[in-house]
Amino acid sequence: METTKEQYHSIIQSKLQDAQLRNNLLNGMDTLKTNRKNLIANRFIDWESLREKAKQLKNKNLSKLDSLLETFEKNATQNGLKVHWASTPQEANEIVYELMQQNSVNKILKGKSMASEETHLNAFLKQKGLDPIETDLGELIIQLIDEPPVHIVVPAIHKNRHQIGEIFRDKLNAPLETEPEKLNEIARIHLRKEFQEFKIGLSGVNFAIANEGAIWLLENEGNGRMSTTACDIHIAFCGIEKVIESFEEASILNALLIPSATGAPVTCYNNIISSPRKEGELDGPKEVHIILLDNNRSNMLKDSHYYQSLSCIRCGTCLNHCPIYDKIGGHAYLSPYPGPIGKVISPQLFGLNKFSPMLDLCSLCGRCSEVCPVKIPLAELIRDLRSERVGQGRKNVIGTTKETKNPAEIKAMQSFSNLATSPKQWRLMLYLSNLLAPLSKPISPILPLLKQWVTYREFPAINGNLHKKVSQMQGVIYE
Template structure:
């Protein structure tokens, strides 16, 4: 795997979206997976939580208070973690984070590293970096293992291989692991377990992400369902955790509330199978646990996000993925079409700020502004509103300071179209005229694919059907709304 460029042109986005829309198997897999996650979440919230909205409000306050006091909490965390025997490293950029981890491995003569699931490691492209330096990074999460075998990035921030069904996974194991073809989940798990057990034998260094970093205790909280995270952080001599600075919370009580929101939102379950709380290296007399624990605190433009009045709330994200699960765009094209580490609504908000608006500006167009993400986010991040603001940033309508703002090119045609729409939408007479002209829309069907701009829209859309008497509706609008 080689490190990929973070810059992607508008044409690259168009080509990737077109490719994914044409993939019928992908569409079927995504629909099945998304429907299951949404249904499980809905049933659980309806039957097990008497005040889910109150819990969301509490979670939102916890995250926002932590972000408002982030400098103090980070200092407290470093002090307490250091006292506990955990070595805290600070990385402003992905390169700095990668170099810290590489030095830890080289100094200890480590050539193979086993990894639990970590989106932060994907963000800094750690696997590709280590491979360039001659160090093998092995994913131990089942979904991450599957996509590593076929050299793909995660398609989802919680279920990285949800775009593959069990038959496809069976064939991947045949091709990459030399196993016999099976398609039953239990048998597939056996194959993965047998493969990974060999890797776990005698390994020295494990890497994980962090769900919550507890400032008052100097402790790390990791949640998982497979046990690989516990193996990767307990059976090794050196454990390295990669933690975005926004993962800091003040107390275990705060983390418990956030965990209660995270798990149902992510998987539709009440609790994960494993909750790993790491507060120190192995102590004298203990039989297991790492001899060294390191945590790399990653900034990568998060401090800049925190200074932005429009966008700082996006740092409240607890990485549950429910905004992806409910997004009508994501479930048609999948995560790879976003050409970014973080896909879906949350990806559209944080990617321009982490990687630069210049590099990923087309990503903010992958949204219908339906507001579903706002409604389901467990910590009440106004994602659709922030996406709308980012579109304004892209059109240079805000004097923002997000990464890459000044160099982002404005699409003159798009700008003129939106200015025209704004003119019609803010004028009663113009809007009534537009609605009247809409009655002629069916006449454009035969020639629509020959009309510039409209022909591009029709590549992935169909003409809406006009129902009822539109003229009478226009007259009603005139009488009730504008007079």
């Protein structure tokens, strides 16, 4: 379904007015940013060289992704894993549904998987009368209140411990608690009952190792290991861009992923799955199914510019540093993927016509590009996608139709271009702005354009004599 500017304006306004949300996000983002900054400073000798190496590594793997996928399928099949190909979200969801039907299962326990959020698997299974149960703590919290993840790494970061205590009290009939240890205990007791009787578990994939035919999962909670080893059947959702040639290369990416995501040196659980349960082994699933999801990733890959967005390792650090995200949260993006990376991949995965307004949620400050561990030029790609929606650019993005072109926006940018490239007109505009600013400030809350600005920002300070100061610094004399 296409999202409109009106929908974005409505939800953004509601999020900006939610003081508790903004406070929760500010606290969470500040903690993640501080932890990352301190870890990089104290533990890494040359972080920037590692980033460059990771960038080159991802580009190399993406350049031969077709052959790596074939190698992965061959080796995984030899290991006893069952590989499925899904071109669309519908195909991926149908594979899960068919496996549940074949095994007479009406309940599936899920570890964290953004790919399954991308395909809206939960909603699909519920429509079929089946029960998907989230076991990641953050995912459990938001499932109880019927919300999607607000962040790709910490899905419930918009809720504080007091709010979570109320959710557990209302939805799980638990005593009201606010201490993290008590809240974890409530979730653990609730989920243990589910883990005792389930047959099918689902997970995401952080890295799929082509040379070994294995998958590598990173988790901070034990539910990830339970969802993949205590079941009879394990299903893993894997975007095709997650395939990496070797464990050595994946280790380099892993060294960047966890510090960028949480500011920790390593994650609690590293699960490497190379086969189903073998004869004589006491645990592990009897079957392992890996769904390789395309969903327009092939289209992204063929473009010599936008393919860079497929380098994402889903660390979420671009969200943590975004001055827009920490004011409105992930739900305001109306996409499974929020924040800077969401603005880059959502229009390409789902269609520019569906997520065009999302591109406005960016100040082009460039923080996301500066912190991305694999050096994706996110700010540049966002700017270029804005060009695509007005009929310029490379014209390779799916869903680029006349509906994405806003005549008023095009006319406004043309007018600004004419103004900004004419020294006389530009100086006149600054002079008039400086002259009228004192008059405009008192009535700005009712002026059509300014009222949207001053609702959440200070009135802009405008200095009409700025051009003279710049001219003097440059040694240029204007008549």
